[in-house]
Amino acid sequence: MKGLIVKDLLLIKENWKQLLIFVLIFIVIGLEGNQILTFVPVFLSLMVLLSTFSYDDYNKWNSYAVTLPNGRKNIVRAKYIASICLSAFAILFTYLLITISGMMNHHLNLEETAVTLLGCWSAVVLLQSFMYPLIFKVGLEKGRIFLFVFFIGVSALLGLVFQNIKISLPVEVISFLNHYLVIILPFVMIILLYISYKISEKIVQKKEF
Amino acid sequence: MNAIEIKGLVKKYDDKFQLGKLDLTIPKGVIVGLIGENGAGKTTLLKAILNIIHIDSGTIKINGEDNKKEEKKENIGVVLDNMFFPEILTAKDIELAMRGMFKKWDTQVYYNYLKEFELPLDKPIKALSKGMRKKLEIITALSHHPDILILDEATSGLDPVVRNEILDIFLNFIQDENHTIILSTHITSDLEHVADKIVFIDQGKIVLDQDRDELIDHYGILKCDPSQMEQVKKEDYLCYKKNKYDVEFLVADRDKTRKKYPNSVVDKVTLEELMLLMIKGVK
Structure with a gap:
């Protein structure tokens, strides 16, 4: 599995010039105290990893990768671990930058x-x-379209539901969420990612390349 | 123990194509040439052996173990047709990645091969010629000391000089009697030089599984005038093909045929002729 992560990092490294320019722009804007860009590195880490899927698809890498020892398991594991590491790095980087910027601008929260x-x-x-799971099932190109349709569909459905049915949450629930959402959210997300990992693992186990 | 044992393998693709039902045993220490038309099932068979595709029924054993045991792939080197590392990576990058994929990966062996075949370290794969790329794939497949090499069209589209170099690598690899190579190709002349055993697949079925020496030394083509074709008895040939000016019969015993039909020409058969006769011929 280590080898597959190294391969993804090497792919990302190939685009280091574009990434460096992006990071420099981000640092300049970030240090000026503009917090709008807080989300940029985390999303960038996702985009960067998605680009590795694109290279994999183009060169039919996965057909080759499943012939490697424990290939099927490792294909999935490597992508999830690389994602976690990249987003953790992006968060730390942003946090550090915002802290420095806050100290420079005397506005630290x-x-x-x-x-x-x-x-x-x-x-x-x-x-x-x-x-x-979608990308593992249908590839990056189709996966993107499916996901786009899915999110539009869900948004439209929720919009319709909330427009027609008035849902008011009890005060206790709102107060509970206000206090504990920050604690609950990471756990929910970790569970979600784990379920997603397990589904991807099943998809790749069954898939023919 | 055999290198590969396949029993009752069936793989269906809708109603259009079915591989098998087929049995195949490949002993250790041989180069097996897998021949057949495009779409005959060569790649499907190799993919089934490698568990890239799932079979509908049957068993496949590699070195005596079920091919689904993923950790056993440590002993297999693979070259697939147009499937490899992303092409923006370099030979150096491949080494770094492969180090983490195989326990037995040997950096020194890899670099020695690169030097021997004059492959650049820092050029991305996309900048390499087709021959260089193929050599890089083969070198990568060899550098973790596998004992089975599975190669799908590894010599296709290459010039004779590069093909010769690659065949030399295979012959060198097979010096160890525990090593085995399965090589699919439609360049049958390559196999005449290196293969010990020929497996011919047609429309998903194995129609011939024979030692190369047996084919070269005993099989033959009886050529005669169309007016004489009635004289050739059915039990003396495997199949025949009518051409514009003559008829060709594929025979399993050249010497016997020569004695029986002294007025006809009975030549040695090349694998290409054999393939053509078996595909286009009438049984």
């Missing part, structure tokens, strides 16, 4: 930053959890 980053990370994990 680490708690708020942590909550914002948690939100960003959760959004990325949510996307990954849906995307990866």
Whole structure:
């Protein structure tokens, strides 16, 4: 599995010039105290990993990878571990940058930053959890279309539901969420990612390349 | 113990194509040439052996173990047709990645091969010629000391010089009597030089499984005028093909045929002729 992660990192490394420019722009804007870009590195980590799927598809890499020892298991495991590592790195990087920027601009609110980053990370994990099984099943190109249709569909459905039915949550629930969402969310996301991993594993086990 | 044992293998693709039912035993220490038309089932068979596709029924054993035992793939080297590392990576990158994939990966062996075949370390795969790319794939397949090499069209589309170099690698590999190569190709002349055993697949079935020496030394083509074809008895040939000016009969025993039909020409058969006769011929 280590080899598969190394392969993905090497693929990412090949685009280091574009990434470096992006990171430099991000650092300049970030250090000026603009927090709009808090979400950028985390989402960038997702995009970067998705590009490795694209290279894999183009060169029919997975057909070759399943012939390697424990290939089927490792294909999935490597992608999930690489994703976790990359997003963790992106979060740490953003956190560090925001801390430095806050110290420079005398406007340091680490708690708020942590909550914002948690939100960003959760959004990325949510996307990954849906995307990866789909990509393993139908490939990146089709997977993207499916996912797009899926999210539009769900949004439209929820929009319709909330427009027609007035749902008001009890005050206790809102107060509970206000206090504990920050603690619950990471666990929910980890469980979601784990379920997604297990589904991907099953898909790849059954898949023919 | 045999290198590969296949029993009752069946793989169906809709109603259009079915591989098998087939049995095949490949002993250790041989080069097996898998021949057949495009779409005959060669790649499907190799993919089934490698568990890239799932078979509908039957068993496949590699070195006596079920081919689904993924950890056993440590002993197999693979070259597939147009399936390899992403082409923006270099030979150096491949080494770094493969180090983490095989316990027995041998960096020194890999670098020695690269030097021997004058392959660049830092050029991306996409910048390499087809021959260089194929050599890189073969070198990668050899550098973890496998004892079985499975190669799908590893010599197709290459010029004779590169093909010769690659065949030399195979002959060198097979010096160890525990080593085995299964090589699918439609360039049958390559197999005449290196293969010990020929397996011919047609429409998903094995129609011939024979030692190369047996084929070269005993099989033959009886050629005669169309007006004489009635004289050749059915039990003396395997199949025949009518051409514009003559009729060709594939025979299993050249010497016997020569004695029986002294007025006809009975030549040695090349694998290409054999393939053509068996596909296009009438039984």
